[in-house]
Amino acid sequence: MIQIAFCDDDQTVLAQLSALLEKYRAQRCVQIQCTAFHSPLDLLAEIEKGTRYDILFLDVIMPAENGITAAKEIRQYDNVVKIIFLTSSAEFAVESYVVGAYFYQLKPIWEDSFFRLTDSVIAECRRADQRSLILRCKTGISRIDLDQLLYCEVLGRTAGHCAVPDRRHRAAGCHRAGRHPAAAAGTGALDRAFGARAVALFAQAAAAVRRGRQRRLLPH
Known part of the structure; x- marks a missing residue:
């Protein structure tokens, strides 16, 4: 909405x-x-x-x-x-x-x-x-362009740290799966840092997961 x-x-x-x-x-x-x-x-x-x-x-x-x-x-x-x-x-x-x-x-x-x-x-x-993620960071609300994302550390449903070429964001709150189309299908929790390529693969895979099903997309 x-x-x-x-x-x-x-x-x-x-x-x-x-x-x-x-x-x-x-x-x-x-x-x-x-x-x-x-x-x-x-x-x-x-x-x-x-x-x-x-x-x-x-x-x-x-x-x-x-x-x-x-x-x-x-x-x-x-x-x-x-x-x-x-x-x-x-x-x-x-x-x-x-x-x-x-x-x-x-x-x-x-x-x-x-x-x-x-x-x-x-x-x-x-x-x-x-084409982006919206995070509530220590400095306020920021939009992270997926094309510029270097890495993102996710703990459960909370984005801990995200980095883009000119700055590093530390998330202050919970980034829920439903907030972004790439994660809206309902995915399993990721608890490791992953690179930009993995983010792209995650977005593609998540789109194919039926809403409501829980599935681990990346191995620990």
């Missing part, structure tokens, strides 16, 4: 976004869960608790804290979420991409543009899920 959050200090805009998303959800038959925030401080508090969103529609100009500043703080906890800035001015367009914004949408938001944008960002989320 896609997790989406709206954050805007204008209740009228929040109501409009919610109505557009409800219509989108019905027409596209997509499972989406949405949470609306009136203040970026409330959104940040939720993210600090560990709540993860796939897509965030974030207003730029708000009284408590502007969206650009809020996005910089969000990136300290989550470098995966797709951030779409909403504003009536193009003033912050360049600065928005410094925090890795997916898109900069000018208000007012029309149905056709909302549908096209939502189609695009959901498709990107699904592509990213198929």
